[in-house]
């Protein structure tokens with residue numbers, strides 16, 4: 001097989017997905033809940049050691065993590081989870097214990113959404129596009145950006161989940177669920193926000209419920225703001241909330257209406273799309289990042 005054998009982790013706030021493989025058609029996976037850092041990191045290392053006994057030595061590792069995370073290789077805390085509301089995980093060195101247990105192989109460390117974007121570019125719905133956005137709408141909301149063929153970084157990584165979104169309090173009096181900003185995008189449109197606002201599992205809300213009008217309105221505003229900022233060629237929308245398929249046409253309709261022909265975007269069915277890799281985007285993206293280190 002041409003592609004090298006590598007390891008990958010999609011480190012989520014609720015679960016870790018570890019994988020060893022050569023690509024989407026050959027990947028061995030383990031999933032377990034995210035508990036305290038020591039236990040979760042140890043479990044990851046044990047999986048990799050066992051998998052290596054069966055498949056051979058891995059040559060690099062890619063980690064796509066929940067954030068905020070230090071993704072700057074020049075930083076003394078590269079590979080750390082930064083200050084997070086998630087208990088026990090603030091200022092945790094996630095990457096180096098795993099990297100050193102695997103023999104200090106090359107390491108790629110990214111946000112989960114940037115990793116997912118990279119996976120979609122290599123094997124999924126981005127088809128080698130150089131400018132596109134991956135957004136996940138799940139427990140939280142995150143966005144990864146590829147611009148000019150590169151993952152976007154800066155002082156940190158993009159935090160599109162916390163964009164400010166216009167809201168009419170007479171229609172939606174909910175104050176928002178974000179612990180930092182209240183009614184930012186994540187505070188209004190994440191799965192957590194839906195559940196708090198409607199006191200119900202969002203997957204059980206009927207498709208004609210007001211919840212989805214609001215949801216598609218907030219996500220459409222975010223897409224418009226990002227369209228106007230980065231001029232991407234495509235938006236890929238993944239995550240648990242986007243499993244509600246009726247959201248796609250609602251979002252597309254609002255985006256087109258609100259852009260008001262100021263910008264002509266590609267045909268909207270190709271502009272706002274689900275992930276080609278489904279729920280595997282994050283872990284396969286981390287695998288792709290690891291392979292790219294070996295080119």
Ligand code: ZN
Pocket residue numbers: 161162178179180181182184185186187
């Ligand atoms: Zn926020």
